[in-house]
Amino acid sequence: MILRRNCKETAALLLAREDRKLGLEEKLALRLHLAACDACPLFAKQVLTLRSAFTQWRHQADSGEAAAPTPPGDQP
């Protein structure tokens, strides 16, 4: 059992988690690495943002609802 994962392996686990259940050892290795690393939690946040972006997109696509206007302050 190799619990140590580097950032590249951790990034791969974070992506895999979107599509399959991680094994126990993988879950544990992921948590241990995230607790000790500054960079990987940022990557994890990006993956979660991607996930909610597609949830939003799907919601709008399926209902045909017009998207909300960009909130003030976010204008390009």
Added chain:
Amino acid sequence: MPFQYTAAMSFEHQLAEHRPYLIKFARLQLRNETWAEDAVSETLLAALSRPQAFQQQSQLKTWLVGILKHKVVDQMRQRAREVMLDTGDDEGDELEALSFTANGHFVQPPLDWGNPEQQLQSRQFIEVLETCTERLPAAMGRVFLMREWLELSCEEICQELKLSPNHLYVQLHRARLRLRECLEIHWFGLPRGVTP
């Protein structure tokens, strides 16, 4: 019965008005003009053949999109052999594009995307998201949207397309990395102010 005749016409017209909307999503998912048009035609024919099924539905568009999803899966199943043929450009390991050192550390920490929940609902963001999705190689884009739009499980996708789980996981993993990069370039990395 003139009144009934008018009502029937009006239902057909309403359906026809939704065609461009349906085509857009069929194209995005199927990446093939003929397949997309077939899926939408089948959707509209199915809707026409049972207008009574719409009675309980609050929104015509929602109902049609629901039918379209089934017709799109039918297309994918029928074309299963062709669906994965086009693997697009094969650049190899997208994780490399993130720049890791030899021992697997980030060369530079990933960008903080902030808390963009509000932005994710904006029309501008949705447009960028759709453009990034369109840019995925066709086969990769198809399986990715089977996950994210059709909401199929990996087991279901493998079954429909006769794929091995590993092949599917690699495609999905690469699709997510490409989308991450595309969104960073065209949205989150822009000075527009991820942080207010």
